[in-house]
Amino acid sequence: MSKRINIKKGDQVIVISGEEKNKKGKVISVDPASSRVIVEGINMVTKHKKPRSQADLGGIIHQEAPIASSKVMHVCDKCKQATRIGYKMLADGGKVRVCKKCGETFEN
Numbered sequence: 001m002s003k004r005i006n007i008k009k010g011d012q013v014i015v016i017s018g019e020e021k022n023k024k025g026k027v028i029s030v031d032p033a034s035s036r037v038i039v040e041g042i043n044m045v046t047k048h049k050k051p052r053s054q055a056d057l058g059g060i061i062h063q064e065a066p067i068a069s070s071k072v073m074h075v076c077d078k079c080k081q082a083t084r085i086g087y088k089m090l091a092d093g094g095k096v097r098v099c100k101k102c103g104e105t106f107e108n
């Protein structure tokens with residue numbers, strides 16, 4: 001059974017383990033199947049691209065590689081702390097994500 005990821009695209013996160021510990025960035029994409037996320041500016045890798053035509057000369061590309069979602073934590077916009085996310089049930093049956101530290105409700 002795959003673990004639910006409660007990080008979403010557009011969230012600010014902080015890296016909590018590994019070589020890039022304490023770096024912050026914005027989540028670009030989330031892959032629930034592999035429990036991995038791609039975070040802007042985090043886990044950059046260098047790829048050598050082969051030229052495919054005269055117009056496409058190839059070269060060196062820097063891009064983000066996915067990292068395990070367990071290595072990042074959500075950063076709250078309001079209290080600026082790395083936080084766990086809680087859920088709050090709404091009167092209409094929906095639920096929203098909330099910061100477990102300050103109680104701030106997240107938009108998405």
Ligand SMILES: [Zn+2]
Nearest residue numbers: 076079099102
């Ligand atoms: Zn907060």
